[in-house]
Amino acid sequence: MAGCAENHRVTEKIGVVGAGIVGLAVARELATARGAEVTVLEKEGRVGAHQTGHNSGVVHAGIYYPPGSLKARLCREGVALLKEYCAAHGLPYDEVGKLVVAARHAERPRLAALAERARANGVPGLTELDALGLREIEPHAVGVAALHSPHTAICDFPAVTRRLALDVAELGGTVRLDHRVRAIRERAGRVEVLAGGRGFAFDRLVVCAGLGSDAAARMTGAGGDVRIVPFRGEYYALRDAAQGLVRGLIYPVPDPRYPFLGVHLTRRIGGGVLVGPNAVLATAYEGYRWSDVRDLGRILTWPGTLRMARTHWRTGIKEVYGSVAKGAFLRAARRYVPELTAGDLERAPGGVRAQAVARDGGLVDDFVVDVRGNVVLVRNAPSPAATSSLAIARHIAGIVPALVR
Numbered sequence: 001m002a003g004c005a006e007n008h009r010v011t012e013k014i015g016v017v018g019a020g021i022v023g024l025a026v027a028r029e030l031a032t033a034r035g036a037e038v039t040v041l042e043k044e045g046r047v048g049a050h051q052t053g054h055n056s057g058v059v060h061a062g063i064y065y066p067p068g069s070l071k072a073r074l075c076r077e078g079v080a081l082l083k084e085y086c087a088a089h090g091l092p093y094d095e096v097g098k099l100v101v102a103a104r105h106a107e108r109p110r111l112a113a114l115a116e117r118a119r120a121n122g123v124p125g126l127t128e129l130d131a132l133g134l135r136e137i138e139p140h141a142v143g144v145a146a147l148h149s150p151h152t153a154i155c156d157f158p159a160v161t162r163r164l165a166l167d168v169a170e171l172g173g174t175v176r177l178d179h180r181v182r183a184i185r186e187r188a189g190r191v192e193v194l195a196g197g198r199g200f201a202f203d204r205l206v207v208c209a210g211l212g213s214d215a216a217a218r219m220t221g222a223g224g225d226v227r228i229v230p231f232r233g234e235y236y237a238l239r240d241a242a243q244g245l246v247r248g249l250i251y252p253v254p255d256p257r258y259p260f261l262g263v264h265l266t267r268r269i270g271g272g273v274l275v276g277p278n279a280v281l282a283t284a285y286e287g288y289r290w291s292d293v294r295d296l297g298r299i300l301t302w303p304g305t306l307r308m309a310r311t312h313w314r315t316g317i318k319e320v321y322g323s324v325a326k327g328a329f330l331r332a333a334r335r336y337v338p339e340l341t342a343g344d345l346e347r348a349p350g351g352v353r354a355q356a357v358a359r360d361g362g363l364v365d366d367f368v369v370d371v372r373g374n375v376v377l378v379r380n381a382p383s384p385a386a387t388s389s390l391a392i393a394r395h396i397a398g399i400v401p402a403l404v405r
Contacts, residue, residue: 011035011036011037012034012035012036012037012203012204012403013036013037013038013039013201013202013203013204014027014030014034014036014037014038014039014202014203014204014205014206014400015038015039015040015041015191015193015200015202015204015205015206016030016038016039016040016041016205016206016207016208017040017041017181017193017205017206017207017208017209017212017216018040018041018042018207018208018209018210018212019040019041019042019044019047019048019049019161019165019175019177020047020048020049020050020051020052020161020208020210021048021052021157021160021161021164021385021386021389022208022210022378022381022385022386022389022392022393023040023042023206023208023209024040024047024161024164024165024167024168024175025164025389025390025392025393026206026208026392026393026396026397027040027164027168027173027175028164028167028168028171028173028393029390029393029394029396029397030206030393030397030400031168031171031172031173032171033394033397034397034400037172037173038168038171038173038174039173039174039176039200039202040165040168040173040174040175040176041176041179041181041193041195041196041200042175042176042177042178042179043178043179043180043181043212044177044178045177045178046177047161047162047164047165047175047177048157048158048161048162050210050211050286050351050352051210051211051351051352051353051354051385051386052157052158052161052386053157053158053161054349054350054351054352055157055351055383055386056235056266056268056274056277057154057155057156057157057266057268057269058098058152058153058154058249058266058387059079059082059083059093059152059153059154059155059386059387060075060079060152060383060384060387061075061076061079061098061118061123061124061149061151061152061153062075062076062079062118062121062122062123062384063098063100063114063117063118063121063123063147063149063152064114064117064118064254065117065121065365065366065384066117066365066366067117067120067121069365069366070366070367070395071365071366071367071384071388072121073391074367074388074391074392074395075121075384075387075388075391076121076122076123077388077391077394078384078387078388078389078390078391078392079151079153079387081390081391082155082160082387082389082390083153085160085163085390086155086160089163091155091156091159091160091163092155092156092159092269092270093153093154093155094153094154094155094269095150095151095152095153096152096153096154096247096248096249096267097137097148097149097150097151097152097247097248097249098148098149098152098248098249098250098251099129099134099137099138099141099146099147099148099149099248099249099250099251100114100146100147100149100251100252100253101134101141101142101143101145101146101250101251101252101253101336102143102144102145102146102253103142103143103144103252103253103335103336104144105144107144107253108144108145110253110254111128111145111146111147111253112128114147114253114254115128115147118147118149123149123151124151125149125150125151126147126148126149127147127148127150128145128146128147128148129145129146129147129148130144130145131143131144131145133146133148134146134148137247137248138246138247138248138250139247140245140246140337140339141250141336141337142336142337142338143336152248152249154249154266154267154268154269155269156269156270157386160389176195176196178196179195179196180195180196181193181194181195181209181216181219182194182195183219184205184216184219184220184375185219186220186373186374186375189203189374190202190203190374191203191204191205191374191375193205202374203374203403204374204375204376204400204401204403205374205375205376206375206376206378206396206400207220207375207376207377207378208378208381209378210354210381211228211230211285211286211352211354212285213228213354213377213378213379213380214227214228215285216377217377217379220372220373220375220377221372222370222372222375222377224370224379225358225359226304226356226357226358226359226364226368226379226380227302227304227356227357228285228354228355228356228357228379228380229281229299229302229304229305229308229355229356229357230281230282230284230285230286230287230295230299230352230353230354230355231279231280231281231282231352231353231355232279232280232281232282232287232288232350232351232352232353233276233277233278233279233280233350233351233352233353234276234277234278234280234329234347234350235274235275235276235277235347235348235349235350235351236274236275236276236326236329236333236345236346236347236348237272237273237274237275237345237346237347237348238265238272238273238274238275238340238344238345239343239344239345239346241344242273242340242341242344243271243272243273245273245337245339245340245344246265246267246273246337247267248267249264249265249266249267250264250265250336250337251264252264252335252336262332263275263276263277263278263329263332263333264276265333265336265337274348275329275333275345276329276348276350277350277351278329279353281299281305281309282299282352283295283296283299284296284299285299285352285354286352287352288349288350288351288352302357302359303359303361304357304358304359304360304361304362305357305361306361307359307360307361308357308361308362308363309361310361311361326342326345327342329345330342330345333345353382353383354380354381354382355380355382356368356379356380356382364380366380367380367381367385367388367392368380368381369395369396369399371399371401374401376396376399376400378392378396
């Protein structure tokens with residue numbers, strides 16, 4: 001009888017919208033943990049084309065996030081899973097360590113509060129350093145105090161994403177590139193999706209669309225009190241002669257009012273050091289250039305955008321100035337590495353962050369996942385989503401509604 005039941009088991013069909021690192025991690029987890037037949041629908045011609053392929057490669061240790069939040073829990077779980085995954089597949093993973101540096105005495109209380117938060121989150125190996133101690137870690141850095149996280153790492157997230165896509169295929173799933181989703185409709189307990197000029201029918205659908213989250217949510221009829229507002233982050237890179245000034249990762253003490261970490265210096269897998277990013281309101285959801293304004297009307301008509309701008313206009317002006325003035329960017333970096341000169345910086349490709357903003361103008365800090373019928377919507381998954389991706393996948397696999405036949 002057991003064999004008969006096995007032969008009649010129905011395989012659930014689950015669609016995933018988005019082939020970034022989160023979407024592919026979710027697809028892999030659903031195929032592994034639930035035995036689902038998964039189909040990933042991606043509008044671009046490659047995986048990891050947007051946020052995954054434009055980040056700095058930092059594997060965050062969990063320093064910043066409020067204890068008890070999804071970010072805090074899934075970041076710590078995700079670090080362990082990601083490190084294990086990279087080791088299993090021969091992918092680069094390097095614990096270069098991070099210094100969070102207080103440049104002025106006025107920042108020391110915030111640094112101490114950050115250390116307390118990090119310990120509450122279970123971040124291992126933390127050390128609080130004075131001005132001399134931080135220079136033992138980063139000889140060219142300056143500050144009055146620092147928090148050292150020796151296990152903060154860097155990795156190649158695009159390479160991880162490509163490996164996840166291979167996993168999905170090996171588990172019997174399909175990754176369909178150049179399949180932009182045009183419509184989503186629930187009918188008779190199924191989810192019908194029009195993508196790439198053809199129709200698909202799924203038992204369940206998980207939307208991990210990043211910058212396209214709102215567009216996909218509208219197709220399901222979901223509104224809500226949060227919307228994605230894109231922020232462009234610009235980077236400079238250190239020229240070869242200056243790269244020796246930075247051993248690992250050098251970060252400022254973050255402003256608790258914002259989910260952005262400020263201009264920092266980041267050593268990368270494969271060589272090179274990035275400086276940045278800043279955080280400027282983008283004029284398009286994939287607005288990698290100032291000239292791209294195709295989504296500006298939609299961005300500005302969300303009430304939260306203007307309320308956010310009224311509250312944070314001074315910071316916004318400062319960030320825009322930093323975006324167009326190399327000297328402002330340099331001054332921000334020189335607070336921590338004063339030997340840097342203008343000639344040491346060259347422009348590097350930037351990225352766009354999908355940041356949820358509430359109707360009241362508040363910047364949503366935590367991960368947000370909604371369940372609407374047979375559709376699961378990831379509404380906010382900014383940094384540290386790449387770090388947390390494998391843990392996010394487990395979390396989502398646990399809340400995708402069970403299939404009942």
